[in-house]
Amino acid sequence: MTERPPHGSARPGGRTARTRAAVLAAAYEELDRDSFAALTLDRLARRSGVHVSTIRRRWRTVEGVVVELLAERGSTLPTPDTGDFRRDLTQLTQAIADFNNALRNRNVLQGLLAAAAHDPRVEEIVRAAFVRRIEEVTLIARQAVERGEIPEDTDPREVIAALAAPLYYRVLILRGSIDDRLVHTTVETTYQAARSGVFVRKGEREG
Amino acid sequence: MTERPPHGSARPGGRTARTRAAVLAAAYEELDRDSFAALTLDRLARRSGVHVSTIRRRWRTVEGVVVELLAERGSTLPTPDTGDFRRDLTQLTQAIADFNNALRNRNVLQGLLAAAAHDPRVEEIVRAAFVRRIEEVTLIARQAVERGEIPEDTDPREVIAALAAPLYYRVLILRGSIDDRLVHTTVETTYQAARSGVFVRKGEREG
Structure with missing residues (x-):
């Protein structure tokens, strides 16, 4: 819980950047199939392959992910x-x-x-x-x-x-x-x- | 559950009309104090004096009440x-x-x-x-x-x-x-x- 990566600290192409890209892409795909209301951190985790605790640590909520996507x-x-x-x-x-x-x-x-x-x-x-x-x-x-x-x-x-x-x-x-x-x-x-x-x-x- | 009153069936000034006026007024007052998100059927019941089951029977949800208010x-x-x-x-x-x-x-x-x-x-x-x-x-x-x-x-x-x-x-x-x-x-x-x-x-x- 203490390793929270500072925003934008990762080298491009590094693990943090890949995680970010995977989660944002997953959110974008989910929102093409279903409404915002149906979006959950668990669904993002499943589609992106990123662990739900990692997503929660970085963005806190679904809204956090989607604001960054927007x-x-x-x-x-x-x-x-x-x-x-x-x-x-x-x-x-x-x-x-x-x-x-x-x-x-x-x-x-x-x-x-x-x-x-x-x-x-x-x-x-x-x-x-x-x-x-x-x-x-x-x-x-x-x-x-x-x-x-x-x-x-x-x-x-x-x-x-x-x-x-x-x-x-x-x-x-x-x-x-x-x-x-x-x-x-x-x-x-x-x-x-x-x-x-x-x-x-x-x-x-x-x- | 079978006595659902048809919309607008009440005489003006009748009990159904009074209930409706009380619930809409309660919703309007609540929304002056707090956001939509804080509005619940229980709060509407408390403020209006109308029983929560009556409100639920007639409007189903908070959204139902507020659409009628709008x-x-x-x-x-x-x-x-x-x-x-x-x-x-x-x-x-x-x-x-x-x-x-x-x-x-x-x-x-x-x-x-x-x-x-x-x-x-x-x-x-x-x-x-x-x-x-x-x-x-x-x-x-x-x-x-x-x-x-x-x-x-x-x-x-x-x-x-x-x-x-x-x-x-x-x-x-x-x-x-x-x-x-x-x-x-x-x-x-x-x-x-x-x-x-x-x-x-x-x-x-x-x-």
Whole structure:
């Protein structure tokens, strides 16, 4: 119980890294077959071949594993940089759509939000993960400002949140998949609002 | 176990109606103090004075009680009808904001989505409740079409979903409250998109 490996201390390809990869892959496979609710540490142990006590020591709970999975998979989405604001928005929207249209990713998201309702620590982790992800892709809006495609003083986080919101509303509230029509209306809505200055904060500091 | 009262069979003011009111009120009070996760049938029984077996017979689970609570409280939000599209959008957005900024309502929503991740029946009930609610307030968009404020063939459900999405994204993903700035940007974004025809479906039948 005292040998708890510090996070990220392992050499790539070392035993700790292999254990981590095996457990995250097992979680991803399980969530492709069944909902988050059905996921247990025992199932992860069986599928990954890693002992359940090792998993418990490192991640404590199923939520711990899945938060790490979300962070890893989510951050593989690239930030588009085509030199054109509307094209960047379209590519980002399509990437979010593809990600959430995969059943297992939707299971990850819904499971984490369920866990967040029961555990403030999970809630904070989920919130921070999204804030960080939004921050990354604000590049799209900041470059559009630099190119003069949208007004100065545009709040780049508001642009990205406006783009993401209809997609998550579809998945979380209407419990449906993100189709081409929604990608189109979301891009156009955000594009026009940004162009016309809806997200300009005049004389305000960015928080 | 055989006397399960059919839904809505009681006279108003009768014993069944009083039981229902007491249990829903108890749930609402509990959710103002504590999260959905802490809510149990026993706590509902204690606070309402209704026997736990009666509650279980009528609603089966805590989720059953809370779904009925959501339907009741949610449908008390009026559909604005000011004769002006932008003003209608503003009033509706403010009403959704006020509703979700009350801690207990947020607890209801987050708890139900948590339950939905674990139980397909709850998922369907939540989905249906939102679809029904959207349908009700499409009146705003349909009247704007009639007045010529937004184009013919505008899909009224898309207008309402565009308005609601940023608000629920704030609550469910960013885990924050809905402030005046978000009300403003949401109304303007939706208003401009609707005016410029983003939600027009040409030559398509409404599903």
